[in-house]
Amino acid sequence: MEVGLKRRSAVGKNVRKVDGLSLATGRPKFALDIDIPGALVGKILRSPHAHARILSIDASKAEALPGVACVLHCGNVKRIPFTTAGQGWPEPSPYDTVLFDSKVRYVGDQVAAVAAETEEIAEEALKLIKVEYEVLPAVLSVEEALAEGAPVIHDEEDSQGIYDAAHNIAAAVDIPVGDIERGFAESDVTVEEICEIPYSQHTPIEPHCVIAYFDEDGRLVLRTSTQVPFHVRRIVARALELPMERIRVIKPRVGGGFGSKQEVILEPVAAALALRTGRPVRMALDRSEVFISSRTRHPMRVRVKLGAKKDGTLHAIEMEATSNTGAYGTHALTVLSNVGSKTLPLYNKAPHLWFHGKAVYTNLPVAGAYRGYGATQGYFALEVAMDELAGRLGMDPVELRLKNHIRAGETSPIFEKIGEGREGVPMVVRSCALSQCLRVGAERIGWDEKRKSPRREGPWAYGVGMAVSMQGSGITGVDMGAATIMMNEDGSFRLLVGATDIGTGSDTILAQIAAEVLGVPVERISVYSSDTDFTPFDVGAYASSTTYVSGNAVLRAAQEVRRKALEVAAGMLGEPAEHLELADGKVISPRTGKSVTLSEVGHRATYVADQKHIIASASFVPAESPPPFAAFFCEVAVDTETGIVRVERFVATADCGVPIHPKLAEGQLEGAIVQGIGHALTEELLFSNRGRCLNANLFDYKIPSSLDVPDVEVVLVDSEEPTGPLGAKSIAEVGINGPLPAISNAIYHAVGVRLTRAPFTPERVLSALRQGRRLG
Amino acid sequence: MKIYLELNGKQRYEEVAPGESLLSLLRRLGMKSVKQGCATGDCGACTVLLDGRAVRACTVFAPQVRGRRVTTLEGLGDVDDPHPLQEAFVEAGAVQCGFCTPGMIMVAYELLSRNDNPTPEEVREAISGNLCRCTGYVKIVDAILLAAKWKREGKWR
Numbered sequence: 001m002e003v004g005l006k007r008r009s010a011v012g013k014n015v016r017k018v019d020g021l022s023l024a025t026g027r028p029k030f031a032l033d034i035d036i037p038g039a040l041v042g043k044i045l046r047s048p049h050a051h052a053r054i055l056s057i058d059a060s061k062a063e064a065l066p067g068v069a070c071v072l073h074c075g076n077v078k079r080i081p082f083t084t085a086g087q088g089w090p091e092p093s094p095y096d097t098v099l100f101d102s103k104v105r106y107v108g109d110q111v112a113a114v115a116a117e118t119e120e121i122a123e124e125a126l127k128l129i130k131v132e133y134e135v136l137p138a139v140l141s142v143e144e145a146l147a148e149g150a151p152v153i154h155d156e157e158d159s160q161g162i163y164d165a166a167h168n169i170a171a172a173v174d175i176p177v178g179d180i181e182r183g184f185a186e187s188d189v190t191v192e193e194i195c196e197i198p199y200s201q202h203t204p205i206e207p208h209c210v211i212a213y214f215d216e217d218g219r220l221v222l223r224t225s226t227q228v229p230f231h232v233r234r235i236v237a238r239a240l241e242l243p244m245e246r247i248r249v250i251k252p253r254v255g256g257g258f259g260s261k262q263e264v265i266l267e268p269v270a271a272a273l274a275l276r277t278g279r280p281v282r283m284a285l286d287r288s289e290v291f292i293s294s295r296t297r298h299p300m301r302v303r304v305k306l307g308a309k310k311d312g313t314l315h316a317i318e319m320e321a322t323s324n325t326g327a328y329g330t331h332a333l334t335v336l337s338n339v340g341s342k343t344l345p346l347y348n349k350a351p352h353l354w355f356h357g358k359a360v361y362t363n364l365p366v367a368g369a370y371r372g373y374g375a376t377q378g379y380f381a382l383e384v385a386m387d388e389l390a391g392r393l394g395m396d397p398v399e400l401r402l403k404n405h406i407r408a409g410e411t412s413p414i415f416e417k418i419g420e421g422r423e424g425v426p427m428v429v430r431s432c433a434l435s436q437c438l439r440v441g442a443e444r445i446g447w448d449e450k451r452k453s454p455r456r457e458g459p460w461a462y463g464v465g466m467a468v469s470m471q472g473s474g475i476t477g478v479d480m481g482a483a484t485i486m487m488n489e490d491g492s493f494r495l496l497v498g499a500t501d502i503g504t505g506s507d508t509i510l511a512q513i514a515a516e517v518l519g520v521p522v523e524r525i526s527v528y529s530s531d532t533d534f535t536p537f538d539v540g541a542y543a544s545s546t547t548y549v550s551g552n553a554v555l556r557a558a559q560e561v562r563r564k565a566l567e568v569a570a571g572m573l574g575e576p577a578e579h580l581e582l583a584d585g586k587v588i589s590p591r592t593g594k595s596v597t598l599s600e601v602g603h604r605a606t607y608v609a610d611q612k613h614i615i616a617s618a619s620f621v622p623a624e625s626p627p628p629f630a631a632f633f634c635e636v637a638v639d640t641e642t643g644i645v646r647v648e649r650f651v652a653t654a655d656c657g658v659p660i661h662p663k664l665a666e667g668q669l670e671g672a673i674v675q676g677i678g679h680a681l682t683e684e685l686l687f688s689n690r691g692r693c694l695n696a697n698l699f700d701y702k703i704p705s706s707l708d709v710p711d712v713e714v715v716l717v718d719s720e721e722p723t724g725p726l727g728a729k730s731i732a733e734v735g736i737n738g739p740l741p742a743i744s745n746a747i748y749h750a751v752g753v754r755l756t757r758a759p760f761t762p763e764r765v766l767s768a769l770r771q772g773r774r775l776g
Numbered sequence: 777m778k779i780y781l782e783l784n785g786k787q788r789y790e791e792v793a794p795g796e797s798l799l800s801l802l803r804r805l806g807m808k809s810v811k812q813g814c815a816t817g818d819c820g821a822c823t824v825l826l827d828g829r830a831v832r833a834c835t836v837f838a839p840q841v842r843g844r845r846v847t848t849l850e851g852l853g854d855v856d857d858p859h860p861l862q863e864a865f866v867e868a869g870a871v872q873c874g875f876c877t878p879g880m881i882m883v884a885y886e887l888l889s890r891n892d893n894p895t896p897e898e899v900r901e902a903i904s905g906n907l908c909r910c911t912g913y914v915k916i917v918d919a920i921l922l923a924a925k926w927k928r929e930g931k932w933r
Contacts, residue, residue, distance in 0.1 A: 014869065016866055016867075017866060017869070017871060019871075019874070020865070020866035020871045020874075021855055021858060021862065021863075021866050022855055023871050023874030023877055024858065024862040024863075024865045024866050024871055024874070024877055024881065025809075025849065025850070025852075025853055025854050025855050025858055025862050026807075026808065026809025026848070026849035026850050026877075026878050027808075027855065028808040029874070030808075030811075030875065033808040202909070203907075203909055204873070204875075204909055205811070205813045205819055205821055205873070205875045205876050205907060205908065205909055206811065206813065206873070206875040207812075207813070253873070253874060254873060255811070255873045255874070255875030256872075256873040256875060256909050256910055258909070284812075286815065287813070287814040287815065287816065287818075287819075502873065503872040503873025503874065503875075503910050504872065505872065663869035663915070664869065666869070666914075666915075667869055667872055667910070667911055667912075667914075667915055670911060670912035670913075670914045670915070671872065671909070671910045671911050671912045672912075673912060674911075674912035674913065675909065675912075697814070697816060697818065698813075698814050698816070698818035698819055698907065699816070699818045703907060703909060705904045705905070705907060706899075706900040706901075706903050706904050706906075706908075706913040706916070706917070707900055707901065707904045709912065709913065711896070711914055711917070712912050712914055
């Protein structure tokens with residue numbers, strides 16, 4: 001690395017988050033915090049049926065209502081199949097969606113959209129749209145969808161990329177490695193577990209929202225709460241047949257995403273309404289729409305069978321995933337693939353593997369990208385099975401992990417076999433501090449002692465459990481991030497990135513990387529993300545990519561700007577550039593002791609001699625996706641009379657390489673773990689027998705409040721990733737994979753029953769206690 | 777109807793609709809820190825102070841604030857002259873996406889005006905009606921304890 005790793009001026013420090021104070025003082029930074037004069041309000045009419053054909057739509061009464069500007073529906077909008085998935089191109093998700101279809105596939109599906117002068121008028125107009133439906137039999141579970149003769153959800157002729165539409169299968173995978181039958185036959189011990197995750201929702205506190213307007217040249221501007229501004233531009237261009245150069249997408253601050261805002265849901269609707277009316281249109285989902293009609297995690301059943309030798313060495317792993325993708329197949333294949341690709345390499349000692357599964361359409365809400373992205377589902381089953389295996393072997397669960405986990409310098413055939421909806425790329429893991437994570441975490445929670453003697457106080461039984469996980473850092477060979485850095489004449493810098501800070505703090509981290517290379521304090525770098533007119537391309541904030549992919553782009557751009565600044569300084573100091581050093585805003589000649597400030601360099605380059613703008617752009621595509629690793633330890637209390645589970649302590653230790661900003665990295669872990677605790681204890685969308693969601697609000701769908709969770713204790717165990725920007729890898733997702741299995745395993749330790757269906761509600765815990773399933 | 781109210785220390789005389797929420801009124805008046813997360817009183821993102829007490833602006837009708845004192849985050853401080861609570865949230869790393877932050881700071885302000893030496897449990901109790909999906913609450917609790925310490929040290933205005 002060009003910049004010394006030892007002398008660190010900006011990286012590894014808890015600098016002030018660059019947007020922290022403006023957020024903490026309430027500056028109008030979010031999508032709907034600006035008022036565009038004359039903006040209409042857009043609202044969507046949603047299907048009351050789980051599965052129905054639209055026979056006719058009569059919008060004349062709605063259109064006649066004073067204050068209504070337009071009504072869009074399948075009768076007046078061209079049919080163009082696309083996917084809302086918000087991924088790179090070519091898209092691995094099927095083109096099975098049109099903006100307004102003549103068929104609805106879940107309760108909450110999009111039927112029509114209205115633009116009106118006020119929200120009240122828009123809502124009134126929705127009621128005046130007359131839709132005649134032919135109600136079709138609905139499939140409300142994966143089993144029904146796969147049954148012989150089941151109603152076909154995607155019977156349209158113009159969809160593309162569906163694996164087997166006639167049987168409601170959106171995607172399928174089948175990855176054998178070695179000989180699984182032989183593997184189990186040669187094993188001394190085998191165990192099998194089936195774990196299930198229900199519908200859960202990201203619940204960013206800011207609902208999806210967008211404002212569409214026209215600039216002075218009549219170009220369409222979308223100011224939107226998105227994780228993927230460049231994909232929004234491409235997808236809106238496709239869905240509305242617009243030339244890309246007529247669209248500008250601005251990503252302001254985003255009030256949380258967690259995957260739900262990778263989906264391009266509202267933007268095409270707002271854009272279509274604006275284009276039809278020629279007026280600005282603002283739209284926001286209400287909270288119930290966020291639950292029902294944005295996206296959810298893929299509900300999934302994962303069966304894991306492990307075979308091991310007597311000494312605990314894993315010999316064979318079979319993993320079968322049955323994923324419910326809901327009414328549309330966005331991320332169906334890639335989430336399914338990730339169930340295996342992000343889990344199986346962790347235990348690379350097993351020579352015999354079989355990963356297979358399918359993603360199935362149902363007439364229920366649409367699943368999509370959600371932090372963890374299949375790994376969460378996979379690790380739940382894998383790590384519960386590992387706990388069971390440890391019991392069977394009479395081994396400590398920590399020891400079993402230590403024996404089997406992948407090490408630096410090792411590989412797994414899975415890296416090559418499974419990629420982003422296609423084959424992957426071979427990869428050797430270059431940094432892994434998981435052993436240390438395990439030891440530090442075990443010590444911190446008092447593992448050995450608590451494991452020996454589970455406590456009991458009245459009805460409360462206490463237990464400890466653990467789990468491990470890994471993720472990736474971006475998508476190998478697919479993701480691309482770019483950055484532009486320009487030097488101002490006073491020696492400050494402007495950093496432009498397409499990378500999408502959605503609250504993660506990536507603007508700050510990227511500024512730190514630039515500051516490190518350019519030898520200036522972070523305050524001397526102003527960051528801007530993201531605007532398709534002004535910032536270079538970036539795939540956006542998903543797949544734990546930004547620090548690694550965009551960070552490497554920033555590193556390269558900064559190195560180039562540094563080289564150019566040193567060249568100018570070389571002319572001023574009369575010495576070759578390679579003899580000069582850059583630090584503290586100055587270029588210094590160690591030989592002569594002479595120096596010039598960056599401000600002097602900037603003024604000279606801008607105004608005085610051989611003028612040029614000191615500016616550089618760089619792109620980065622990862623050839624590898626270095627996994628971050630984490631170990632999770634928790635202590636639970638189970639009330640054996642009521643079934644209530646309390647998480648008393650939660651310790652997480654993680655290896656994210658060199659943490660560029662330790663506090664932000666901790667915050668990612670803490671937040672992910674609390675989301676995971678929610679998944680484990682309370683979060684589940686419930687449906688009526690007609691597919692209507694019963695708890696689409698923040699009162700009945702309970703995400704953790706400050707009183708529901710302990711003070712999560714996190715420890716960053718540094719490693720140094722040689723391919724990372726200044727040693728870093730990702731941290732955003734790895735934390736969410738731990739709570740489900742760790743809590744389930746702790747409950748098992750406390751009361752001897754395995755909870756394999758999330759969430760572990762009092763009813764399920766009590767019922768498991770009554771059945772009293774104790775093994776070993 | 778038109779009502780008088782005191783908004784962030786200034787007298788205002790504003791037109792309001794009978795069914796309008798305080799949330800809608802405040803955003804209309806440019807107080808964009810007041811966030812709509814649910815409009816049903818469950819998330820706390822629109823928390824403001826009404827005569828010094830934390831309320832969810834989505835559950836208060838605009839006409840109800842006639843003659844009363846409303847304080848939003850904009851009334852505490854700004855980028856050039858931030859309130860210590862705002863500083864503490866940045867310092868402690870309590871701001872991730874920042875969408876729940878205004879409401880969190882307003883309930884914290886109310887808590888610390890009653891009790892400048894709260895325990896971590898009291899802080900967790902005070903913010904329990906305000907949902908955050910990013911932070912896991914750890915650093916929000918840290919921030920409020922830090923601001924309380926600064927208050928006890930006389931560092932608040």
